[in-house]
Amino acid sequence: MAVAENATRPGGRTARVRADVLKAVEAELAEHGYDGLTIDGVAARSGVHRTTVYRRWGTVAGLLVDLLAAGVDDSWAPTDTGSLEGDLMKLNREIHDALAVAPSLTVAVISSSFRTPEAADALRAFWEDRYTRSAVVVQRAIDRGEVPPDTDPQRVLMTATAPIYHQLVLLRQPLSRVAAEQYARDSAAAARAGIYGH
Amino acid sequence: MAVAENATRPGGRTARVRADVLKAVEAELAEHGYDGLTIDGVAARSGVHRTTVYRRWGTVAGLLVDLLAAGVDDSWAPTDTGSLEGDLMKLNREIHDALAVAPSLTVAVISSSFRTPEAADALRAFWEDRYTRSAVVVQRAIDRGEVPPDTDPQRVLMTATAPIYHQLVLLRQPLSRVAAEQYARDSAAAARAGIYGH
DNA sequence: CGGTTAATGCGACGAATGTTGCATTAGGAT
């Protein structure tokens, strides 16, 4: 996923350059948004030469992919609140916060994923990982006897989380935090009612 | 929404140029996908001069917006199948078909909506219109006594349709037609169970 | 018919965007 990992010479300067560039990416993103994010701008702000940025990252999408790789938390796991509804609400709050902040790094990465296949792949891998890890909240609910044993985790998670992405990212409608929580509550209630059985 | 409507001289040549250009847009889109869609390419293929395309449409997003405007069906309304589940399944099948075809015009417009505010506005208006019209399927279900009177149409529609967009457009996972139908069934079942009450 | 004029065609231009060859610098190894 990362661009500059496994370099043959990951020494001091290379690491410093990468840090400077990624810091500049974040700053430029905050200042001009994704549309205004340009290689030249990042190079100028970071003090690194244009050519270096082009050679190591290639495109704007590459920069964002690397920024995402540098920031991922490999130890992430969904919180165990003791109930399916609580777990899903926690998940939805996290998603809502990541999307509702302006400018949103997540939305920026989504944007770039429509431009280059590499960014699309990186994002797909990231999401696949997250949704796979998230499935345990449903398994825990099954183990607790909270929902039927044949409950489909995929549908539970999709029903809970997809509306937030859809409204905030695609429809670009405002969506309050409580509305995001409501979708979690609805999904949990439907799961308890046995609607997501096979 | 349209770019070239209400022109002061919507005569033969202007209309012909527009038709040629939009036809070229579709062809280029099918050939190179959205990433490879460029003003110069469209101009070359259509036989219309670069400058003309720049003047009338300005950006790639403008071309797609106009293509969308030329293709919209203003008389669209959700089919009345006699049941909420049937109506939602019909909706989801339409959405699935629009997104699963490659290359998808809908996905192309979504892509461009991340680049320019005009495309974003056009898409938002289009979707607001569609979701507003779609709300009648819930109202009909209420009138039939199929679901509680306080059922929230927004949540019913979002829960049914958002997962399709999420999986096909953002997650870029394959999604079968029957899986899309399943989300409609789930949403209808949850609505009947009174989960989407206020 | 001819006249008017919006729309288009045309070429040239400037700016932004990537690319390439070569010089320089600074990790890392001996």
Added chain:
DNA sequence: ATCCTAATGCAACATTCGTCGCATTAACCG
């Protein structure tokens, strides 16, 4: 310390993108 070389800096170049002024064409109007 010194050498080796990957990484970076640098400048020039090619290409693409978008704009502008002006000539030309062809709808629309009388």
